[in-house]
Amino acid sequence: MTDSTNDSTPALPAVDAAALDAATRRFLDAARPDVAYAVLDSPVGELVAAVTPTGLVRLAYEDFHGGVDPILEDLSRRLSPRVLEDPRRLDAVRRELDEYFNNTRTDFDLPIDWSLYSDFGRRVLQATAAIPFGHTASYGDVAARAGNPKASRAAGRALGANAIPIVVPCHRVIGTSGKLTGYTGGMHRKEALLRLEGIAF
Amino acid sequence: MNRPFQRFLDEQREPVFRFLVASVGREAADDCFQETFLAALKAWPKLRAGSNERAWVMTIAHRKAMDHHRARARRPVPVEEVPEVAVHDAPLADDETWARVRALPPKMKAAVLLRYAGDLTHAEVAVALSCSEEAARRSAHEGLKRLRAQMSPT
Numbered sequence: 182m183t184d185s186t187n188d189s190t191p192a193l194p195a196v197d198a199a200a201l202d203a204a205t206r207r208f209l210d211a212a213r214p215d216v217a218y219a220v221l222d223s224p225v226g227e228l229v230a231a232v233t234p235t236g237l238v239r240l241a242y243e244d245f246h247g248g249v250d251p252i253l254e255d256l257s258r259r260l261s262p263r264v265l266e267d268p269r270r271l272d273a274v275r276r277e278l279d280e281y282f283n284n285t286r287t288d289f290d291l292p293i294d295w296s297l298y299s300d301f302g303r304r305v306l307q308a309t310a311a312i313p314f315g316h317t318a319s320y321g322d323v324a325a326r327a328g329n330p331k332a333s334r335a336a337g338r339a340l341g342a343n344a345i346p347i348v349v350p351c352h353r354v355i356g357t358s359g360k361l362t363g364y365t366g367g368m369h370r371k372e373a374l375l376r377l378e379g380i381a382f
Numbered sequence: 383m384n385r386p387f388q389r390f391l392d393e394q395r396e397p398v399f400r401f402l403v404a405s406v407g408r409e410a411a412d413d414c415f416q417e418t419f420l421a422a423l424k425a426w427p428k429l430r431a432g433s434n435e436r437a438w439v440m441t442i443a444h445r446k447a448m449d450h451h452r453a454r455a456r457r458p459v460p461v462e463e464v465p466e467v468a469v470h471d472a473p474l475a476d477d478e479t480w481a482r483v484r485a486l487p488p489k490m491k492a493a494v495l496l497r498y499a500g501d502l503t504h505a506e507v508a509v510a511l512s513c514s515e516e517a518a519r520r521s522a523h524e525g526l527k528r529l530r531a532q533m534s535p536t
Contacts, residue, residue, distance in 0.1 A: 191498040191526075194404050194480060201399045204415040205391075211416055212423055214387070253386040262427050264386035 215261035219268035220249060221275055224282050225347075225370045230274045231256055231264075236292030237274055240345045242366035259297060278347070284377070287314035289348045297344050301327055305339035312353045315378045319357045341365065347374065355382070383429040390426070391419065394439045397501050401440060404480040404499035405447040410454075414446040421446070437506035440496055444510050447495075482529055490525030497522045 218231040220243065227243035229252045238260065241252045257264055268275075273291060280286035293310070295303050308326035312318050324336035340351045346365055352374040356362045361382060364371035375382050398418055402411040421442050429438060483494050489511075496507040497518075508518040 191479065191483075191494075191529075193501060194400055194499055196396055196400050196403070200403075200408070200411075201396060204399055204412045205395055207412055208416045208419045211420060214423070218388075250389075253388065254384075257384050257386045262384045262387055263423055264388050265391070265423075266388050 209265065209267050212265055212267075214265035214267065215263040216256050217265055217267040217270040218253065218256075219266065219271040219275070221271070221278065223278060225366070225373050228278070228347075229253075230271050230278075232270055232274065233260065233294045233296075235294035235296065237345055237348060238294040238297065240274075240348055242346070242370065245366045281347070282377070291348060293345065293349070298339070298342070301329065301332065301335060302339040302342060304328060305336045306343055306349050306351075309340065309343070309351055309354060310349045312350055314350075315380060317353050317355050317375075317380060320354060321357065323354055337362075350374075353378075353380075383426055383431055383433070385431075387423055387426050390422075390435055390439075394436060395419070397436065398439055398443050401443055401495060401500035402447060404483065405444075405495045406450050407481075407484075408477075410450050414443065414450055417446045417449075418443045434506060434509070436500075437502060437509045440500045440502055440506070441510040443500070444492060444496060479529075482532060483525070486525050486528060489521045490528065493518050493521035494525040494529075 213234075216231050216233055216238070218229060218239075221228045221230050225242070229239065229241045229243050229246075229249055230237070231239040239252070239256060243249060243252070246252050246255075253264055277286060277289050277291055281289070295307070298306060304327035305323050308323045309318075311326070312323075320333035320336045320340075321330060323340070324330055324332040327336065327339075329335070336354075340354055341363070343349050343351045343365060346352065352364060352371045359382065361368060361371055361375075372382070395415075399411060399415055402414045402418070405411075406414055418439065422439055429435075480499070483491060483499075485491075486494060492511055493507055496502045496510055497504065500507075500510075502510065504519045504522065505515045507522065508515040511518060511521075513521075
């Protein structure tokens with residue numbers, strides 16, 4: 182169509198990449214996603230952070246879950262598929278994490294979205310969120326604070342389902358004998374976080 | 383649909399933008415692009431898994447482009463001018479080519495834009511325009527014939 186070869190079909194028009202990015206930015210500014218995420222750098226590896234209008238809902242160790250996509254797909258199924266990458270909505274999360282890793286913050290002020298958990302599991306994680314920086318608790322302790330002192334095994338399971346490690350500090354929960362037991366993200370990360378907080382183990 | 387919307391946006395934003403620039407021009411493409419993806423985001427959870435996402439979003443984009451044309455038609459601005467003189471010894475600039483496409487009769491215009499700027503198959507164009515595949519093919523073909531008649535040297 183662009184010259185005299187009459188049997189040709191039109192070539193796809195070229196796209197101006199900068200104009201496309203600007204249009205995408207405008208869409209993101211107007212969009213109200215149910216879940217906004219960003220990939221953040223940290224001393225313990227890349228983190229996929231996600232917020233809902235309620236608050237922080239996910240903080241995942243990127244390499245521990247097979248990459249960003251499986252993490253997003255999981256959020257999509259459990260919360261909503263209206264998921265958008267929008268780092269600006271994660272500014273507060275990034276700032277507080279940076280301060281934590283720089284040892285200038287001991288408590289997180291971020292609002293938390295607890296909607297992924299129900300009943301006992303939620304109470305266990307909320308009890309865990311109350312363990313102060315630099316301190317540890319046992320599984321029995323958090324089970325007791327969640328209302329069932331005998332349920333330390335169930336407390337362990339609830340902690341294993343913690344979707345917001347670091348901010349909900351499940352790394353501060355260790356076995357009664359002082360053994361570190363498990364961690365979502367690998368034991369080396371639990372050790373790194375405890376060391377950062379000056380906890381001997 | 384329980385796929386993350388972001389992945390759909392990654393895949394479709396370029397073809398949608400290309401279609402809209404060709405369809406409504408660079409100036410208005412931004413607005414139509416925003417409206418297209420806002421509408422898609424809203425409807426996304428209800429889209430059936432396995433649907434043709436490209437055809438689906440192009441249907442929305444096509445509707446937004448038509449809304450834009452209708453709104454423009456109500457305002458007292460001159461219709462976009464079509465270049466009267468074709469340049470025969472050099473390829474036409476994209477903008478000129480697509481301005482000519484925009485001046486085609488509605489059905490031909492829609493079929494040509496969806497097929498050649500939106501990069502849909504004739505079958506997908508048919509879905510977007512709610513017509514038969516044969517009708518979509520015919521409209522695109524007629525549109526191209528007219529463009530070529532306008533643009534080939536005499």
